[in-house]
Amino acid sequence: MSEKITITEDSVPGLPRGVKLRFDQQRDQWVILAPERLFVLDAIALEIVKRCDGEASVAEIVNDLAETFAAPRDTILKDVGALLQDLADKRILAA
């Protein structure tokens, strides 16, 4: 049986086999390709997902984003946590 993933600052998120981040040239957008699913990413989601490399922790990703976009860490942590938990619940994120 598979276990439910709960995203915390210590989680190390990555895309599992069968989930791919791709640029869709025809429609000029970034997408996640997954089993019989297609998720179109907005600019914020893309910045988060492309940092999910299976090496950086959520805390490190949040620090990086806070620095890159000069935004409050708390706000970013909330957004990142919500997005990653949603992807995990859809079974398209490993952590």
Add this chain to the structure above:
Amino acid sequence: MTAPGFPLAVLAELTHRCPLQCPYCSNPLALEAAGAELSTEAWKAVIAEVADLGTLQIHFSGGEPTARRDLEVLVAAAAEAGLYSNLITAGVLLDRARLVALAEAGLDHLQLSFQDSAAAGCDRIGGYKGGFEKKLDCARWTVEAGLPLTLNMVVHRQNLANLPEMLALAERLEARRVEIAHVQYYGWAYLNRAALMPTRAQLEEATAVVEAARERLKGVLVIDYVVPDYYARRPKSCMGGWGRQFLNISPAGKVLPCHAAESITDLTFDRVGEKSLREIWLHSPAFEAYRGTAWMPEPCRSCERREIDWGGCRCQAFALTGRAGNVDPACALSPEHEAMQALASAESAKAAREFTYRTRKAGEVAAQMIPERLV
């Protein structure tokens, strides 16, 4: 009308050969012979062409796609073209070595069918003895190979009572997704409708089971649920709209807007190789016939949902009313809606008819029969 976009996904029906004989098979009644199938080279050309059109996903289906010995080559061609590949299989012809070879060729996902939650029902409905055990092996090897696994369960009056066990099976086999799909009544399923149609009470119970399981299994198992049209109030957005997001290539290379489109007998379809797929997609009469909203009759044409459900399903309108351009009877605004629901209620209340299993011979006979219609 604005120019259509290009297809997001393509269904490549590599063959109509299949060791199973499911009585609700989505293939047409008139099954293509092995000799009519496209060659490896022709399929490779199709793969390159659809990728060039901006297609993102390719579903290798059939019949049973693993009956084609060149499946690995086609999976590799899809990977090379940057397409996300999905294998839709009954799983009974695969062994572990072949599954590993497919994974190594770049397969992204495997969808495995189960006809019921246990061997007796699964083998009886699929018409293939020993199938259930082979499917269990296939599921294990898929997970072992690290591939995401989806189980596909087609549900109807003869297996709906086992829905909780079906969900438990998906959980136990570590599927990431399960599709619980009520039968859609075209072709073989239309022929077998009286053996398959659930009662409204069965449908409502199934829906409650799915909703509870979704809550309980959140983050563990994703459950997709396809409801049956015959008890609906509004039609489904079939294929996300005719010729809008999707194209289908038959084993012999016919280019179709959906897998059931050949059931609309007054349409003719172009073949790959005769014209470019771009040309067929943009300009073939079959794709243009029901694309967009201009073809719609009232009340569809002025309906606020016309670009939500795109008028529902053309194949269903044709099957039940004899005209693909009529309102889908699944819609409560269709003049045939009540008759459709009455038909479902009546058929589901009677003792189930025997299955007509999917064989080439039975298909030849059935294709000659005069279909029953509502009007």
